[in-house]
Amino acid sequence: MAAGERTLLNTIVRRPSRWRRLWEGVSTIGRSKTAMAGLTIVSFWFLVAIFAPFLTPYGPFDQDYKLQNAPPSAAHPLGTDHLGRDIWTRLIYGARLVLIMLPINESLWLPGGIALWGVFLGLVTGSVLGLLGGYLGGWIDEVVMRLLDAMMAFPVILLYMIIIAAIGPSALNIVMAIAIVGTPGIARLVRSLTLDIRTRDYIRAAEIRGESVWYVMFHEILPNARGPLIVDAMLRVGYAIFAMGTLGFLGLGLPPPSPDWGSMVAKGRQYIMAGSPWAALWPSVAIASLVVGLNLFADGLREELARYR
Amino acid sequence: MQTRFHPLPPILKVENLSISYATRYGEVEAVRQVSFEVNRATTLGLVGESGCGKTTVAFGILDFLGPNGRIVEGSIKFQGRELVGRSEKELRILRGDQITMVYQDPMQALNPSLTIGEQLAEVLIVHRNIPHAEAWRRSIEMLERVYMPDAPNVMKRYPHQLSGGQQQRVVIAMALLNNPALLIMDEPTTALDVTVEAAVLDLIAELKRDFDTGIIYITHNLGVVARICDQVAVMYAGELVERAPVKELFAHPLHPYTQGLMRCVPKLGITKEESRLYPIRGRVPAPQDRPWGACIFAPRCDYATERCRNERPMLREIALGHSARCFYAGEIDPSAWQPSKEIDLPVVEPRAASGYGTVLEIENLKTYYEQPSRSVLSLFGLGKKQHVKAVDGVSLRVPRGITVGVVGESGCGKSTLAKTIIGLESPTAGVLEFLGFDISMPVTRRDVKLIQELQMVFQNPDSTMNPAYTVGQQIARPLQRFKTVPPHQVYDEVIRLLHAVRLDPSYYDRFPSQLSGGEKQRVGIARAFASRPELVLCDEPVSALDVSVQAAVLNLLLDIQRRYGTTMLFIAHDLSVVRFFSDFVAVMYLGHIVEFGSAEAIYAPPYHPYTEALLSAVPIPDPCATQKRIRLEGNVPSALNPPSGCVFHTRCPRRNLLLDQGKVCEVETPPQRYNTEQHYILCHIPLEELRKMEPVITTL
Amino acid sequence: MFVGDYMTRHPLTVTPDTSIVEVQGIMAENNIRHVPVVEKGKRLVGLVTRQNLRISPIELSSLNVWEITRLLSGLKVKDVMVRGKDVITATPDTPIEEAARILVTHRIGCLPVLEEGIVVGIITESDLLTQLTNLLGLQVPGWRATIRVPDRAGEFAKITAAVASRGWGIDAAGSLPTPRKPGYWDVVIKISAATRDELVAVLQQIEGQELIDIRATGP
Ligand SMILES: Nc1ncnc2c1ncn2[C@@H]1O[C@H](COP(=O)(O)OP(=O)(O)OP(=O)(O)O)[C@@H](O)[C@H]1O
Numbered sequence A: 001m002a003a004g005e006r007t008l009l010n011t012i013v014r015r016p017s018r019w020r021r022l023w024e025g026v027s028t029i030g031r032s033k034t035a036m037a038g039l040t041i042v043s044f045w046f047l048v049a050i051f052a053p054f055l056t057p058y059g060p061f062d063q064d065y066k067l068q069n070a071p072p073s074a075a076h077p078l079g080t081d082h083l084g085r086d087i088w089t090r091l092i093y094g095a096r097l098v099l100i101m102l103p104i105n106e107s108l109w110l111p112g113g114i115a116l117w118g119v120f121l122g123l124v125t126g127s128v129l130g131l132l133g134g135y136l137g138g139w140i141d142e143v144v145m146r147l148l149d150a151m152m153a154f155p156v157i158l159l160y161m162i163i164i165a166a167i168g169p170s171a172l173n174i175v176m177a178i179a180i181v182g183t184p185g186i187a188r189l190v191r192s193l194t195l196d197i198r199t200r201d202y203i204r205a206a207e208i209r210g211e212s213v214w215y216v217m218f219h220e221i222l223p224n225a226r227g228p229l230i231v232d233a234m235l236r237v238g239y240a241i242f243a244m245g246t247l248g249f250l251g252l253g254l255p256p257p258s259p260d261w262g263s264m265v266a267k268g269r270q271y272i273m274a275g276s277p278w279a280a281l282w283p284s285v286a287i288a289s290l291v292v293g294l295n296l297f298a299d300g301l302r303e304e305l306a307r308y309r
Numbered sequence B: 001m002q003t004r005f006h007p008l009p010p011i012l013k014v015e016n017l018s019i020s021y022a023t024r025y026g027e028v029e030a031v032r033q034v035s036f037e038v039n040r041a042t043t044l045g046l047v048g049e050s051g052c053g054k055t056t057v058a059f060g061i062l063d064f065l066g067p068n069g070r071i072v073e074g075s076i077k078f079q080g081r082e083l084v085g086r087s088e089k090e091l092r093i094l095r096g097d098q099i100t101m102v103y104q105d106p107m108q109a110l111n112p113s114l115t116i117g118e119q120l121a122e123v124l125i126v127h128r129n130i131p132h133a134e135a136w137r138r139s140i141e142m143l144e145r146v147y148m149p150d151a152p153n154v155m156k157r158y159p160h161q162l163s164g165g166q167q168q169r170v171v172i173a174m175a176l177l178n179n180p181a182l183l184i185m186d187e188p189t190t191a192l193d194v195t196v197e198a199a200v201l202d203l204i205a206e207l208k209r210d211f212d213t214g215i216i217y218i219t220h221n222l223g224v225v226a227r228i229c230d231q232v233a234v235m236y237a238g239e240l241v242e243r244a245p246v247k248e249l250f251a252h253p254l255h256p257y258t259q260g261l262m263r264c265v266p267k268l269g270i271t272k273e274e275s276r277l278y279p280i281r282g283r284v285p286a287p288q289d290r291p292w293g294a295c296i297f298a299p300r301c302d303y304a305t306e307r308c309r310n311e312r313p314m315l316r317e318i319a320l321g322h323s324a325r326c327f328y329a330g331e332i333d334p335s336a337w338q339p340s341k342e343i344d345l346p347v348v349e350p351r352a353a354s355g356y357g358t359v360l361e362i363e364n365l366k367t368y369y370e371q372p373s374r375s376v377l378s379l380f381g382l383g384k385k386q387h388v389k390a391v392d393g394v395s396l397r398v399p400r401g402i403t404v405g406v407v408g409e410s411g412c413g414k415s416t417l418a419k420t421i422i423g424l425e426s427p428t429a430g431v432l433e434f435l436g437f438d439i440s441m442p443v444t445r446r447d448v449k450l451i452q453e454l455q456m457v458f459q460n461p462d463s464t465m466n467p468a469y470t471v472g473q474q475i476a477r478p479l480q481r482f483k484t485v486p487p488h489q490v491y492d493e494v495i496r497l498l499h500a501v502r503l504d505p506s507y508y509d510r511f512p513s514q515l516s517g518g519e520k521q522r523v524g525i526a527r528a529f530a531s532r533p534e535l536v537l538c539d540e541p542v543s544a545l546d547v548s549v550q551a552a553v554l555n556l557l558l559d560i561q562r563r564y565g566t567t568m569l570f571i572a573h574d575l576s577v578v579r580f581f582s583d584f585v586a587v588m589y590l591g592h593i594v595e596f597g598s599a600e601a602i603y604a605p606p607y608h609p610y611t612e613a614l615l616s617a618v619p620i621p622d623p624c625a626t627q628k629r630i631r632l633e634g635n636v637p638s639a640l641n642p643p644s645g646c647v648f649h650t651r652c653p654r655r656n657l658l659l660d661q662g663k664v665c666e667v668e669t670p671p672q673r674y675n676t677e678q679h680y681i682l683c684h685i686p687l688e689e690l691r692k693m694e695p696v697i698t699t700l
Numbered sequence C: 001m002f003v004g005d006y007m008t009r010h011p012l013t014v015t016p017d018t019s020i021v022e023v024q025g026i027m028a029e030n031n032i033r034h035v036p037v038v039e040k041g042k043r044l045v046g047l048v049t050r051q052n053l054r055i056s057p058i059e060l061s062s063l064n065v066w067e068i069t070r071l072l073s074g075l076k077v078k079d080v081m082v083r084g085k086d087v088i089t090a091t092p093d094t095p096i097e098e099a100a101r102i103l104v105t106h107r108i109g110c111l112p113v114l115e116e117g118i119v120v121g122i123i124t125e126s127d128l129l130t131q132l133t134n135l136l137g138l139q140v141p142g143w144r145a146t147i148r149v150p151d152r153a154g155e156f157a158k159i160t161a162a163v164a165s166r167g168w169g170i171d172a173a174g175s176l177p178t179p180r181k182p183g184y185w186d187v188v189i190k191i192s193a194a195t196r197d198e199l200v201a202v203l204q205q206i207e208g209q210e211l212i213d214i215r216a217t218g219p
């Protein structure tokens, strides 16, 4: 058979490059309307977060005492809050916290927002636990799964509150909380994927080469769990943003005056009855749109992945 | 069927059927102008390699083409009425429940959460308005009709509580409850053991006669075709290339493709020294690459001429009832065929079983799996531990450079034996020595040097490669791990290995999803041979492949083995392949080797009764050969409580040759009797007696 | 010898809504004269025959070509079929001679075969006549001998004994009272194992019986 196929065409054309595969991936997404809609919303927030300083003349903490609780106007497109701060500005600086930068202390910050870092850490611990349980099985699996079951028995919000109450509200601690809360779900997903993948012959092939447990877990199994894991992570970023909002609303978010979306809703709520709903409305819309965007993107991606399986 | 003076109308008449799928390459034709007829009480075999459109034809008849498939032209007349061009609702009425399909995987047709009884009775209650009690009674009758043991009880069980063969019987019973005029079976026995397959095939033949059902039987196994089909239609790349009564087809294949297929399958009783397998070069073109104004087989045909490349041959009748789609059909003499230079044929030298030293030495090897007992006592560690005796006292000596075949039904311990040797399971007792070193420990605790010498080729081409890495990366890994070659030579070595398995260097960067089944299997072989191992275990390496690919892969294995002087343990269920490939054969049943000997010795009397039954079950690709009809009843018993005495006594058809219907077999372990120095049989029946038996297969 | 053994299984059927034109096509193409009409689950609701489809010339002459076409294309099976209860049917365990009697007495050509209301087959005149030919062994080549025997017990046994004594088998046999000759029966047997002369010799030796005809028959 090989002889017949050893043609020039074959050698030249069928050589796939990384770029080609990447492009195929992108065009796959492009085929799904759902995914495109989601991607548009999400990119919007990423862009405004990145370019925040250029998209507004104000700073997030600039106050204008003459203009408190103002409705939208040309100067303040989304209005101002009870301290006369521009809501648009606070919103896009808030998006930075969620997506772009993680403040460690006054002067130091890490790239990647709170939600992203939280989910990423959850992904790391969850994957390790899930891989261990799923691949090794036996008592390790029992222990890991019982532990995670116990955690999943708590309502998510309660879990957040307990954790934040225990370690105090700060950007880093919220990251920890998101990671801890996300771990059991991710671990379960990875475990179930692992249970499936570990029955494949290529895992046998690795084992009979005498590969180490770590090699098999991270080189043979994990890359094949990638697809569903990415989709899941996307959804989780959405949940995390939502959770951040909730925490902020409950007063467990980033300490003021951070432009935390949840805290903004919480503060703004007090003025709804007084006739200025803007301060509560816009951050709620922001949270909702980002969460929906991520969900749409994840759903579309999942469908496309399933179709081309 | 009764003699008739006027012929009955055919149940199904397909004319010029073309089916296309909308794909990313646009609309591609998967089936082109196919015509055939199915009559009452006859079986039409639809054969051809994977991707030739067999299933598509079936789905076209059933209107199951899915959202992207459609019938482009042609006519399908079922029971006199045209199906093409009707609305879905009309079709439902027209077909009624008169067409039923049976799939390869019986679980596709069974609902795992309902009992067998509920599912069977539902067919009658819903479609026929038959009262529940009556439906139940008839379902039991039908189960008995398909020889289901203990039918009333089976009615209460769930599908997963039945074996594969039993599930397939349930599906067939379910199909027949509708009393369909047409039954379409898509590889219904491919997933079953030979012994079970033989029983199901007998059943199908009998049902066809008793119910006057017309059957379309889709398969790629020429042996099965020879056994149960009356008419055969050979498909290639979406076209029907030859159509004939079965005996006629096997006696005088007219189309070069059919002739090629027949050269790919090892005939039972043929060895690698005396005969070659000739794969058909190239492979089935994908639907979007199929030429229109030319013979579709031309790129692979040894007789192709200029005309073949410029004009499309039509299906024409060459002899009465025998048509072929080839310009030169009837003029080509297949006996004058010479292999073209493009196919690589291995050189095989006969080997003697001694003198080279021993590679693997197994002595009374036992591998038991602990079965958690369900009793309450076990919670406190008091319950009696139960053991699945997967391998129970196997002794085997494998000399260097030799291939030992292992055959037996599924569940008889073949794969466990392989896993124990390779170190994925630890033996419970016994001696396991490789090159003189003890290897009775799991692979993780073996020395790297030993690991490197012991590799494996797997069965399923789709899972043998990691989809996340390229071919090159996967072949390179063992080279890096075992430092077979210095790091800077790894790339060259991979290319060399690719070359050895006849893949060109462009495959280095391909991902598994871009390979065909046969190519994946080649990469699997390259990976196994990368560390230049002394012993390679092959667990059903070709059973998932098409015949022509199978021939190529077998040739490749033979060639590589010869080149590297590798010793092989070849596990397979296809007795013709094992016979062809192996120097020695071990027949396993329930954890025991019941017969061991050279390949020739195994396939001629004296036989162990189990070997005899296996041989009589293999479908042989020759409708004129006669085969003794020995069918084993029931399934392989559970290895949890293997039968006492001779493990085979519960199913042995030869026990009655002994005194007292073979009482002795139930109590005493049979002796190991040596027929020749290298051939032994584990049975109470004296060898003289066994020698007197007729050979299972006689060809005319 | 029951209907179930000789009927045609899986008969072509139509539904009540099939158009007359289509049924005519089906009948012509497949060379059949009777088509059972079924609804869901193959339950019998009627029967169409060539007769049902015939339109009387008087009716026709009053219409012009366009009207005929319109009439035909609008007509459905349910408009012309013999309806449910009026269809005379058989079951698989009806003896074939009983089926023949029904066909003759009702002057009809076919019987749909039902099992609990579901059509499992159809048996027609020609099926029964075909079986008559089988009964007398037309399908096997050999010698067909007609022997006239007195109407009393043991005569048939004499024939079988004589044939068996030579080790031949009787491939088919049938007997009827001799027409216009009371007190005698004509027995027809079919034997393929013997030569004509051997057979004649053996049969002529039987006392009290007369070999009145011997000839070769076969497909
Ligand atoms: N839904 C689909 N969409 C596009 N192409 C399809 C689809 N189903 C099948 N094909 C293509 O049509 C061709 C015929 O496929 P089909 O499944 O009928 O082959 P087959 O002869 O049944 O093969 P096998 O022996 O593997 O079952 C193949 O090339 C296949 O890739």
Ligand code: SF4
Residues within 6 Å of the ligand: B255, B256, B257, B295, B296, B297, B298, B299, B301, B302, B303, B304, B305, B308, B313, B325, B326, B327, B328, B329
């Ligand atoms: S028509 Fe030509 S190419 Fe096609 S099968 Fe015949 S000889 Fe071969």
Ligand code: SF4
Residues within 6 Å of the ligand: B609, B610, B646, B647, B648, B649, B650, B652, B653, B654, B655, B658, B662, B665, B670, B682, B683, B684, B685
């Ligand atoms: S020992 Fe008895 S049961 Fe076992 S194979 Fe021989 S005859 Fe059969």
Ligand SMILES: [Mg+2]
Residues within 6 Å of the ligand: B054, B055, B056, B186
């Ligand atoms: Mg198929």
